[in-house]
Amino acid sequence: MTATLVLLRHGESEWNALNLFTGWVDVPLSEKGRTEAARGGELLVEAGVLPDVVHTSLLRRAITTAHLALDAADRHWIDVRRSWRLNERHYGALQGKDKKQTLAEFGEEQFMLWRRSYDTPPPEIEQGAEFSQDGDPRYAALGGDMPRTECLKDVVARMLPYWEEAVVPDLRAGKVVLLAAHGNSLRALVKHLDGISDEAIAGLNIPTGIPLLYRLDDELRPVQPGGEYLDPQAAAAAAAAVANQGR
Template sequence: MTDQKVIMIRHAQSEWNAKGLFTGWADPVLTPLGRKEAAEAASNLAKLGLKFDRIYTSVLQRATETASIIAKSLNCQVPLTKSWQLNERHYGVLQGKSKEALAKQVGAEQVWRWRRGFEDMPPPMPLASPMHARFDTKYDGVEPTSLPSVESLKHTQIRAVNYWQKEVLPSIRNNSSVLVAAHGNTLRALIMYLANMSVQEVEGFEIPTGIPIELNINKHGRCSSWRYI
């Protein structure tokens, strides 16, 4: 069995990316620049002659919009397969707060640990908060106890890898051409698992918005190599 290619992409720039806010499970839309980033990503994928049989995204619109722009540009007549398990890492009470303002309050090192640390977690979002996912109709079919109030990257990896193994990898092994449009931390967690990154490596690893990543998946379901497109 030869290596099979899969494309991953972090959603293009969202309104909260542009404002420097912790986003997590909040649901801002793409900026005009973000839509341009997604179109440029589609153009680069088209140059490689790529067209997708399966497109997996989170349920958050910055990811689904990025995927939709790419699918339309490449004339991929397939529905998006959406799952909350591909959502961004949940940032608890930090969601909606300015990274710059928080750095002044608690120090840049603490903010960096919250953003990049593998096991670090900010305080959880209260269950009674109207911003909690259990009050969001997007998650009506999900067991409420499965919906997090905060996550570390380690927690994010557990749910993302579980979804990868159950849903995405079987499609790849069935010779489908696959696109995964998700989020910075979701993809960091997946690539850490697939490429056997160490904790130290993943904590220094940041994925830019709107740049496709090509991964070669071997017969063991792991990544033998990867590159930005």
């Protein structure tokens, strides 16, 4: 029996539109992002893929995207689970910084190491800094374990326990799973599903608001490597735009 998993990166956020590093800062969708999210739901209906359960991060751009997509698909009533483990990568001291200015200040090599290397995190965010999440009640249970920065390797390590404990049981139960999350938390999951190397994952970018459908075999390996975007043309153009941010 194949399992059905749909990955959905949130629609464009206000900070995507402004070209700012976002990470754990809880910014809303832009109007364009809201439209993308609803279109994502229509694409699900057109493909005949109707989710039974939705998993989201704790950030409103993913939560709102899931809601708008499910509303458009008339599936707004399904079970929902949320976890910080699906949050965007914590971008450390870069949170709130302009990508173009950061590229100009630190140069191409450092900029790309911070954005796309597997194991080089940005500098840590300071306690109490404007864009830190210190004191945010949704992370109270994390205590001193709340990240102050993360590289993709850190995201893989904190995302996989949630995948195994919460998402895999839903897939094994035959449920169609929608997972609404973020560019880098989804890159971490795709790396795991497709067995992408630490080097090759640098070249993978995930577009906003376009459902990525995976059919998984009994070992939860993709039947079609890389899955299938429900609007492949739009996905290719939008992924190239993500890769070029800051330029």
